[in-house]
Amino acid sequence: MNVQLKKILEEKNMSFSDLKELLEAKGIKVNNSQLSLYSSGKRNPKNKKIWLEIAEVLDVNLQEIITDINSYLAIMGEISENDGEKNCKTENEKMNDLLYQELLSLIDINRASEMEKVQRYCSLAATFEKLGENIRREGAVIYVPSGDSVMKKTNPAIAEQVRVNAALIKLDEFFDKKRELKPKNRVEKDWSKFTK
Structure with a gap:
């Protein structure tokens, strides 16, 4: 490194x-x-x-x-993952997070595999938001020292956000199937901002 x-x-x-x-x-x-x-x-x-x-x-x-860009990405990825997990756990404990509540309403809470998907989705959603904040704060292009010069590079948070978005879309397939099985007489929440 x-x-x-x-x-x-x-x-x-x-x-x-x-x-x-x-x-x-x-x-x-x-x-x-x-x-x-x-x-x-x-x-x-x-x-x-x-x-x-x-x-x-x-x-x-x-x-x-x-x-080193790979080391930087690995560190930022780990920080984002940990933050996402902590943020999600905090919200889960409070039981007032709307996304968490909506996802819980779709699953069988007695099935560990389904609970894990809710936890993972919350964590990924928090990570997605954190990366978005990083991109807004630092911009799409960052400057990285390289020896005696400075190089312009695409903000690595962009690629990480694309990766997280892909994982969210994949999980959405599971929750969409669950939504289809639920009665249609309730108001649906729009979580599309996490899956654009």
Whole structure:
């Protein structure tokens, strides 16, 4: 993994200790040796969100730190997946999420496989929205440092959103069949924004 953390710290006249202090101020516990391992690309934090926190405290884009596009995509994908799962679980616990309620009304809640599809759909929908926010915030084109130059690349969140959209469409086939079996005397919710 190509990581430019040490270079960015040098440009900002900062040490690992300085970065550690900034992260600790945000409640993130990390030591200098961990930061050194992350910086060398020898180790990746278990919680990939730490990369976003490091980028935020250094006031740079994550792409400036993780310059290898495949590594960047893998990290963003894992963050999005985890966020989606957490968001969905939070909504599930509250039991007031309309999408979750609508999907639950379509299935046999005693069948684990059908419950798993609801959970997966909620997670994917949350991920789709998160990626959309990323695209709106960073734009369709991002600038990635490459050696001494900067390259323009398509925002990797776009490709990830297309992949998530394909998975949502596939799951929609299952829920559409369930909708056909339900009585038609109720108002249908429009979830098409997740499956465009």
